[in-house]
Amino acid sequence: MAGFNLTSSDPSTFILMGIPGLEAAHVWISIPFSMFYIIGLLGNFTVLFVVGKEETLHKPMYLLLCMLALTDISTSTSIMPKALFIFLFDLKIITVGGCLTQMFFLHAVSIMHSAVLVAMAFDRYVAICNPLRYATIITNVRIAKLGLVSLIRAVLLILPMPLLLSRLPFCANHIIPHTYCEHIAVAKMSCGDITVNRMYGLVLAFVVIGLDLTLIALSYGLIIRAVLRISSKEAHQKALNTCTAHICVILMSYPPGLFSTLGIAPHVHIILANLYFLVPTMLNPIIYGVKTKELRDKMGKYTSWPLGKGSRVGP
Template sequence: MEETSLFLRGAKLLPYPMSDSNISDFTNPSTFILLGIPGLETAHVWISIPFCAMYAIALLGNVAILFIVKTEPSLHEPMYYFLCMLAITDLVLSTSILPKILSIFWFNSREINFTACLTQMYFMHCFTVMGSGIFVAMAYDRYVAICDPLRHSTILTNWVVAKLGLVLVLRSIILILPHPLLARQWPYCRTNIIPHSYCEHIAVVKLACADIRVSSYYGLSVAFLVTGLDVFFIAVSYTQILRAIFRLSTKDARLKTFGTCSSHLCVILASYIPALFSFLTHRFGQNVPPYFHILVANVYILVPPMLNPIIYGMRTKQIRDRLLHLFTDKGN
């Protein structure tokens, strides 16, 4: 962070001189300045092309999933209700950051209101946690469907699915709410320039001229607690699922049963692998250029919402057939 601050001062990007009077006055900035991807400013327009394409695919794909499930009565089942929750989560997550990123890349519109920055931070982290929780709910659905199929319809009723969805929403709201509340109370007397493309939590609170260990430790605790517990429950569910699959008598039955889980597993990998890679580069990539960290952070947010509808569209027969039916009808 010190190297970044020195670089910014050398480039004369700091709008406020670091005098004692300004330190006392500049405690609640009206705006922050997002730099986009520092070091790759000349390539912003080119970088925006794949970013815009990913966003367009995410919008079209997730809206298509929602439309197909809504209009096809045979898809009114827990698995597809959870898929709709995931689609909504992906839409909000990508929309919370990408329009602003594109405005930076295309129009050099770097200012963001202080409250808008904290709101973006909250939505981005809240819906990331929510998506992780939905993966657990989907794993539980697959566990019941394979390990106790005769009771699936009685265990996962519409009311139970609705309660699970409400619990996941409340968990995300409560766990992430301290992020913007703590960030709002810190005094910001160093600079209002964020060397990032969006208002990521730590990137914002690092600008505070106060002891931010509470924010830092809480953020790490939530990340480890949520990810650790969610991955644990998913692993337990799939351990039981695999045991049930291997007990099946024929190879065809095993493959067919495992095929019902393949889409969910692919989506989990598409979401957790970029997140793990982002975490490892931040923790152990001291020699990695800062712009690479920011690119990875953007990929971590943008790629899963794009891939999820593609994976489910290609690997789920009911959705694939419905899509083909829609295009066939339009062709006729």
């Protein structure tokens, strides 16, 4: 506790409290969190390994899966190592620079993750609505360019956040009631005017999430219209099956974020905030491994996992 009292007023450090009110249960909470994190890493690295190893999987759809896996690994890794150090070893201190760096990477990769989901929706749209031109419209080079544009967009949009925060004076109380450095949680530590920070965060959330969700909804609206024009029920089922995995990933990625706007208890909010980054990371490779026949077969070749039957998710 002496170290805690000494460093709480240190202007160069913050203190991440973990989950306030549940300090006595931190060790127990770390068990499922660490399991989810490890399973997520294993699953996503398996996807990256299998796709990289198998030349038959060097296709746009699997390149998008690799991008999704990389963003999942990055988001969970940006928060979980520090969270586990807090839970297991009570190491709560983080430098201001380290805090701003963690915040930048977490939010930037989250925006990239959203952009990848938009690209995957466009991929499914072309596969269903324009299958004869799929190979000419969706190429590995274009997917790589989309990935680069997504990275540049994320960096340019998020970079002002730590820059604006770094110019603010921080109060003597540097205690952040969270497991990681979230933008508004850090801004609240300032003694200065954070109106610009709040407004920028809100506008960014509405613009990015609003734009990306609109593009995804537009893609699926066009897909549904195209499917309804197909007379064969078998063709209906086949077309819809190509979208199942992507829809599941979208449902895990966007709706849980609404919990942050609800008036729930702080400790529940923090637990959900962590699970928001852990659960999709763990389940995404499982969903695509089960629902994508080609990927499932190749994963079974390397892991000997009996992943069972699933629908082919390809053009």
